[in-house]
Amino acid sequence: MTANGKVYLLGAGPGNIDYLTVRGQQVLQQADCLIYDALVDQRLLSQLPAACEAIQVGKRGGQPSTPQTDINRLLVNHCQQGKQVVRLKSGDPFIFGRAAGEIQALKAANCTFEVIPGVSSALAAPLLSAIPLTDPVLSHGFGVFTAHNLQNLDWPTLANLETLVLLMGGRHLGDICHQLQVHGRHGDTPIVVIQWASQPQQRLWQGTLLNIAQLTRGEKLSPCIIVIGEVIRLREFLVPPTFVDTMVNRGLNNKTILVTRATGQSSEFTTLLNHQGATVIDMPALEIRPPSSWTDLDQALERLSTFDWLILTSANAVNFFLDRLLVKQYDLRQLAHLKLAVVGKKTANVLTERGFRADFIPPHYVADSLIERFPVSLKGLKILFPRVETGGRDVLVKECVAQGAMVAEVAAYESGCPQAMTAGATVALQQRQVDVVTFASSKTVRHFKQLMLGRFGESWLDYLEGVAIASIGPQTTKTCLEDLGRIDIEATTYTLDGLTEVLVQWAAHE
Incomplete structure (x- = not known):
């Protein structure tokens, strides 16, 4: 302040x-x-x-x-x-x-x-629906009015406008069409009703002054923009291939999903959900930062030539490890002798973006699968494992050691809990707007609980009543059961695409 x-x-x-x-x-x-x-x-x-x-x-x-x-x-x-x-x-x-x-x-x-x-939505809604408000032939100008009170409108003037845009008119659509026709507008005049313009749940109805009321019968149109005029006929020539038209029922329409994620990291998951029509509220539940000390990793880098395999189990591990190599002025070609094993599709993608190719990716995208399907005998292998400093699972290291490998486990980054819940997530939960909360790691589950306790106190679970809990895979599910007491949705393919798929299936069954 x-x-x-x-x-x-x-x-x-x-x-x-x-x-x-x-x-x-x-x-x-x-x-x-x-x-x-x-x-x-x-x-x-x-x-x-x-x-x-x-x-x-x-x-x-x-x-x-x-x-x-x-x-x-x-x-x-x-x-x-x-x-x-x-x-x-x-x-x-x-x-x-x-x-x-x-x-x-x-x-x-x-x-x-x-x-x-x-x-203004008066300008954006037509544009996003491929309707130009002006045209050299069909529309030399346009008028924008509120239809909140129809008695205040000069209908003879409005009926003579080439293009008319009305806000707040959803409840009066039939009366609007009637008044325009009474004052001289032809019944075949094109009209479009655009609901939730620019939002994932945007819908569009196109008709004429004669039939639009019938086309929208039974629909709750608010909030909407109404566009009237011959210029609407240009839409069929201008609509882009990616436009999602009027009655396409995307799988997560009318669903609001709270996505727990790392602070400052863009969410490809948000994009996937938006494409399915969901409203997404991002809630940072992880803060990714450097480890408390670089000593162990730096010492491991000094003896990089002694290792046979490098195991990376997260995108953060990839980025922090490679960034540290560059900070210490190592030549990345010094990794040439190492075999690279990664867990997770996203981890592999980030590694590729950084110019490297994984030698082994387990089929089920989890650490347990990496051990079960490892392409060579682990006995005698020297493995470098840069990982999160605290809170990570130990199963991978224990299994490697049990099978005769020598593992250098070093801190490459740390992940902690943000200080407070964001205002957007708080308001959405308070107002009971959330349909699903998603988790892509055990840490996000634990930090979500911590943030909820800090914001709502001992009554925090009350705000999850009627909210589905969704997990990306078995280990995250286990933590959900421990900390949240239940699980409603679990991905069968342990990726963000897989989680999106089961959310769509869940919505369909609802």
Whole structure:
């Protein structure tokens, strides 16, 4: 917290975190307090410092929301406490965002503020659905209106616009189509309804003013953008091959998945889940850092020529080991005589990215399989095993030694527990938004429990009621049973692809 408070009125964009501005990311990362609308992407909360207070104030059509006077009071009070306050609004703050009233309240209280633009869904939703709002022939301009109160709209004028964009109109779709036709718009005029624009669960219905109400009958359309005009006919020529069209039922649609992972590491798992339609909330449950001492690894590097095999059981082990070689100015060609064994598909991929090829990868991607399927006799082999400093399993070393190998087990990195749970994960669990929590290692399970205890106290298990627990494999499952008391989903192929596959199967059975 800084001595002087300030309020940032920030546009979150159409919803997906991918469309947040760089400036927006900067202010989120320094926020002491977040006051946010209901429609913003929960993943935006992952940008917040762990100590940031997150306050949801609703603003969701057709549902209870915090009165605007209360929101104004919250902004002023937190700013006067010297906090950096982010008022996070969906879309752009100045497009149907009620920012003017909030600014007036801040000015009256002598609070410093800054307005940061966002990408409005009125512009982004058509673009992401391959609909240009202007065209040299079909659309010389467009109008954007809110359909919150139809009586306030000048229907003769709207009916004459070449292209019309309506926000907050899902509950009034039939009336909108009726009013446009009554005032001269032809019933064959194309119309598109875009729901959850930019989000993994985006859906799209395309029809005409005559039939769109029938096409969407029984559907809950909010939140949606409605686009009306001949320019929609260009969509069939512009839609990209990767576009996921209207009724494609991706396996994890409407599922929110909390992914435990290492701090600062991008998650390919998140990408896999997003492609299946899931909303993903990342929760850092590991901090990867150097070991407490490099001494043992450095001494092992000095006698690198004496080893026969190098065993690497994680991507972190690959990176820290090779990085240390470079820091100590060793020639990587000194590894040429070593045979390389790795555990895990991701470990092998990272090794390949660093310019090396594994000589042996066990078929089941677990350490136990490495021993069972080792391609040569272990008797008499000298093995270098760079690994995590504390908390790793001992079975691999014990089995190698039992079969006559000499193993130099050295610390290459350490993994610890973050200081606190992120605001995004906290809010999602508090508001019962999470359907599944996933774990890809035993340590993430233990640290998740530690973080939950620190945040929610002895009642922490209450926040997992109705939440499925998913594990990447047998050892992680064992830890889930020990620390969480149950397991609901386990991958049969012990990879992130395998875990994604069983999550889709689980969702289908639900």
